[in-house]
Amino acid sequence: MNIAIIGSGNIATFFATKFFEGGHTIVQIISPTHHNAQALASKFNCAYSTDINALSDQAELCILAVKDDILKAILGQTKFENKFLIHTAGSITLNDLSGASPNLGCIWCMYSINKNHLPERSNIPLIINAANNETLEKIKHLAACISTSVYNLSDEQKLKAHLAAVFANNFANHMFTIGQDILQQEQIPFDLLIPLIENTVEKLTYTSPDKLQTGPAIRNDSGTIAKHIELLRMHDDYKNIYSLLTESIQKKHT
Amino acid sequence: MNIAIIGSGNIATFFATKFFEGGHTIVQIISPTHHNAQALASKFNCAYSTDINALSDQAELCILAVKDDILKAILGQTKFENKFLIHTAGSITLNDLSGASPNLGCIWCMYSINKNHLPERSNIPLIINAANNETLEKIKHLAACISTSVYNLSDEQKLKAHLAAVFANNFANHMFTIGQDILQQEQIPFDLLIPLIENTVEKLTYTSPDKLQTGPAIRNDSGTIAKHIELLRMHDDYKNIYSLLTESIQKKHT
Numbered sequence: 001m002n003i004a005i006i007g008s009g010n011i012a013t014f015f016a017t018k019f020f021e022g023g024h025t026i027v028q029i030i031s032p033t034h035h036n037a038q039a040l041a042s043k044f045n046c047a048y049s050t051d052i053n054a055l056s057d058q059a060e061l062c063i064l065a066v067k068d069d070i071l072k073a074i075l076g077q078t079k080f081e082n083k084f085l086i087h088t089a090g091s092i093t094l095n096d097l098s099g100a101s102p103n104l105g106c107i108w109c110m111y112s113i114n115k116n117h118l119p120e121r122s123n124i125p126l127i128i129n130a131a132n133n134e135t136l137e138k139i140k141h142l143a144a145c146i147s148t149s150v151y152n153l154s155d156e157q158k159l160k161a162h163l164a165a166v167f168a169n170n171f172a173n174h175m176f177t178i179g180q181d182i183l184q185q186e187q188i189p190f191d192l193l194i195p196l197i198e199n200t201v202e203k204l205t206y207t208s209p210d211k212l213q214t215g216p217a218i219r220n221d222s223g224t225i226a227k228h229i230e231l232l233r234m235h236d237d238y239k240n241i242y243s244l245l246t247e248s249i250q251k252k253h254t
Numbered sequence: 255m256n257i258a259i260i261g262s263g264n265i266a267t268f269f270a271t272k273f274f275e276g277g278h279t280i281v282q283i284i285s286p287t288h289h290n291a292q293a294l295a296s297k298f299n300c301a302y303s304t305d306i307n308a309l310s311d312q313a314e315l316c317i318l319a320v321k322d323d324i325l326k327a328i329l330g331q332t333k334f335e336n337k338f339l340i341h342t343a344g345s346i347t348l349n350d351l352s353g354a355s356p357n358l359g360c361i362w363c364m365y366s367i368n369k370n371h372l373p374e375r376s377n378i379p380l381i382i383n384a385a386n387n388e389t390l391e392k393i394k395h396l397a398a399c400i401s402t403s404v405y406n407l408s409d410e411q412k413l414k415a416h417l418a419a420v421f422a423n424n425f426a427n428h429m430f431t432i433g434q435d436i437l438q439q440e441q442i443p444f445d446l447l448i449p450l451i452e453n454t455v456e457k458l459t460y461t462s463p464d465k466l467q468t469g470p471a472i473r474n475d476s477g478t479i480a481k482h483i484e485l486l487r488m489h490d491d492y493k494n495i496y497s498l499l500t501e502s503i504q505k506k507h508t
Contacts, residue, residue, distance in 0.1 A: 068475065068478070069473075069475065091470065091475065091481065110446065110447075110449070110450055111450055111453060112450070112454070112468065123449065124449055125446045125449060125450075149449075151442065151446065153440075156440075157440045157442060159482075160437065160439065160440045160442070161437065161440070161442060162478075162482075163436055163482045163485050163486070164432075164433040164436040164442075164446075164447060165433065165447060165450060166469050166470065166471075166496075167429045167430075167432045167436065167492075167496075168430050168433030168434075168447045168450070168451055169433075169447070169450045169451060169454055169468075170468060170469030170470075170472075170503070171429045171469075171495075171496075171499045172426040172429040172430060172451065172454070173463050173466055173468075174467065174503050175422055175426040175429060176426060176458065176463035176466075177463040177464045177467065177506065178418075178421045178422075179418040179419065179421040179422030179463075180418075180422075180462060180463055182414055182418040182421065183414065183415065183418045185414065186407075186410075186411045186414045188405065188407070188414070188415060188418075190458075190462060190463070191379075191403075192364065192379045192381075192403075192405060192415060192418075193364075193379075193423070194459060195364070195365055195375065195377065195378055195403075196365055196379075196419060196423045197422055197455055197458065199365060199366055199373075200366070200423055200427055201451055201452060201455045204430065204444075204448055204451065205448060208434060208444060209431040209433075209434055209444070210431045212427055213427055213428065213431065214366065214423075214424060214427075215420050215423070215424030215425075216345065216420065216424075217420075217424065218424075219323075221322065221323065221345065223345075224322070227345065228413075228416075228417045228420060231413060231414060231417050232417070237501075237502055237505060238421075238502075240498060241421075241425075241499065241502060242420075242421075242425075244494060244495060245425045245428055245495065247491075248428065248491050248492075248495060249424070249428050252428070252431065
């Protein structure tokens with residue numbers, strides 16, 4: 001397939017590289033920053049532009065790999081006509097973008113990509129969906145260049161998957177950050193917590209997290225919970241989180 | 255050293271095995287369950303008892319590796335006199351146990367141990383503290399049999415480390431569980447989230463978690479946050495957690 005890539009960031013670089021390695025032709029890179037557009041295009045020896053309206057007629061399919069919040073603005077100023085138009089945003093549904101092209105779809109990469117160190121693993125989860133079967137077939141074909149782990153979900157399911165990732169990744173990371181904050185007050189390095197976290201995450205590959213719950217909340221250890229709440233007396237924010245999550249664990253596991 | 259082990263569970267087995275391998279003598283195992291006491295004692299060819307008051311005179315040092323909540327009850331019914339008495343509980347301070355022995359100390363293993371699959375890694379974090387220097391020296395000597403990663407902390411610091419672990423391990427695991435719950439409602443396997451979680455945890459070894467925060471909260475993506483809150487409309491518990499953690503991330507990162 002002849003593919004144009006709109007964007008030159010992490011996902012644009014990752015997808016373009018994988019499609020190219022999979023035998024597809026990258027015909028054009030479009031990115032507002034000249035240097036970035038040129039740098040990515042040089043990898044595929046293809047054309048580039050900083051102008052979204054200079055989209056090549058050769059491109060049968062466009063990958064929209066731009067930040068979620070500027071996606072709609074770009075779609076508003078561009079005519080894609082009947083080209084296959086594949087966006088890459090986790091938080092945006094096909095319904096949100098309806099009207100941009102009849103051949104609309106999504107490949108959302110559920111992984112944090114760094115364009116300077118592209119991941120080696122071949123099982124990065126990809127969530128795909130499409131407005132029609134022809135687009136879905138094109139997307140399946142492309143997704144297979146990137147990963148063996150491809151999930152075709154509805155808009156509603158995809159939003160739920162995005163929400164689940166916010167809890168399991170973004171909010172879990174905030175729990176690590178609060179742990180770090182508490183240790184820092186005592187000049188204890190965060191490294192102390194890493195083996196414990198690694199151990200729990202290793203177990204996730206063969207045990208579901210509800211079976212891995214430990215700690216004072218699940219064992220109803222009210223003495224320890226009271227000590228912890230007292231330690232947090234100067235930090236209302238963390239104290240409220242502690243109480244709410246303790247209650248939630250107890251509710252979940254009774 | 256001649257060591258008695260009180261307990262026959264995960265920590266009792268792990269510590270006894272490591273001390274034995276380190277050249278110490280396990281003189282006795284005491285555990286209320288006859289079969290467990292006998293089974294562990296057979297590994298070290300030593301005496302065993304189910305009676306806490308049958309503590310051997312040969313033992314210079316006792317390891318108290320019992321559940322946090324029965325620790326105080328055991329101490330109440332036993333005379334340890336001047337023996338070195340080392341407890342292993344994360345949530346209990348030396349101050350909580352003062353009076354049990356003048357030679358009181360603690361080795362708290364900050365890791366989840368399974369006695370049927372003892373860990374291979376040699377950097378499991380151990381938190382140690384002691385009521386006097388002589389006890390501290392004994393503990394340092396023993397801790398070196400278990401790990402290269404030993405932290406001598408005050409009671410207050412140890413409680414803070416325990417609190418930090420509740421956030422970074424127990425509460426993070428609850429975030430994984432909520433992610434699992436949300437996916438289950440849509441018949442999506444939890445496996446979808448594992449590469450993302452693994453990737454974040456891999457980065458913790460070289461980047462601190464506050465630098466790794468991503469998601470709608472930190473990028474102030476109010477559209478996505480509103481969509482997520484709407485998806486949680488039937489689940490007040492998770493909705494409250496979502497709102498509180500979103501606010502906390504925004505507060506932390508402004």
